Amino acid sequence: MTLAPQRPAVVLVSGGLDSTTVLAVARDLGFRCYALSFDYGQRHRFELEAARKVAAAHQVARHIIVPLDLRAFGGSALTDEIDVPKDRDESQMAASIPITYVPARNTIFLSVALGWAEVLGASDLFIGVNAVDYSGYPDCRPEFVAAFEQLANLATKSGVEHTARWRVHTPLIALTKSEIIQLGRRHGVDYSLTHSCYDPAPDGRSCGHCDSCRLRLKGFADAGLSDPVPYLPSA
């Protein structure tokens, strides 16, 4: 599918593997992409640095980083001082909602994307949610995405005035990590720009042991590729 050129879309870009793949897909569909990132009190800055590099590499129309400090209410290892779990296998990851879950994160991020999109006259949002490899997050499921589209049609001027039908695009929702990487490669993604590790070394190298590193490494291995980001020797 190719759209009329320059139709605007807001793309949530974290700097990770998934959202980078989504950005490349959105661009290649012909959207003029507006990249949205959040500074939500991540424990490390490498993620936002990666988001900046990724946005620049895909020549987005604009990239904004919205400060939104969720540490005020805590509840997650990514913003709190809880230890990141290490060396869990996929069944352990799948058995529970991970402690790295940030409460209502995708709802919050999509809501801000909705506000920016309304200002831009856009009615397309892109998000890298995935219901296969990381099914523990409630806000990564198709039912959630459909409910958000419904909400958007009721929450906005354009929805109420019927000048737009909101669409939340989730091109990765049914793909495994290895399929995501293969999709990204077809769209020319340079994965060396991305960052996935929940617990990187001070120099930015990935730990290789947190859930995010393990899923990423397995994805590259399953795709018959090697991951271009640097890992600690113990990884």
Added chain:
Amino acid sequence: MTLAPQRPAVVLVSGGLDSTTVLAVARDLGFRCYALSFDYGQRHRFELEAARKVAAAHQVARHIIVPLDLRAFGGSALTDEIDVPKDRDESQMAASIPITYVPARNTIFLSVALGWAEVLGASDLFIGVNAVDYSGYPDCRPEFVAAFEQLANLATKSGVEHTARWRVHTPLIALTKSEIIQLGRRHGVDYSLTHSCYDPAPDGRSCGHCDSCRLRLKGFADAGLSDPVPYLPSA
């Protein structure tokens, strides 16, 4: 209705007349109230100052102010440098979505409230939306509120695990401004603590001419009361 004591709820508190009334109602229903305000780049600080006073006066369990700078995407007189409209009558206000509309504001605010509530183990949110006196905002209507409840049940751990049914309480949704003031008075609200003006003087006095002042003044007049906040002499 009186609930078992100490059931927690997150209450959106702007420091205005409506949200202050909602806070008093929630407290008197027996909820342990957690007040949530946003520093979203309002052009004046009186609103947040009022929110602090109101939260303290109602002895909330905790009050947090989340920095969330929506000026990054603009689109509203409340955060941009567009002039606030003055001396409009109600038909003019009702005829269009006001330029003071902040895109997707209630969606964003409720989403953050949802995240905090999930951390607190709460499943009740309170918001002072009103579909009568200010019907221009799409995200003040019952359909919007119902869609948000639906989303919350799909977006959260507690919703997915069926340990909670989310409820967004909107005790003001069908009331006129004068009925809201009368309700608040029955719950002991001190309206001198609140702030409504979109365009206050540097000393905090209200202009008396913006849409918000006009609705507020008419509400007090219709209730046969006088507004305790100070206005500029030209008001």
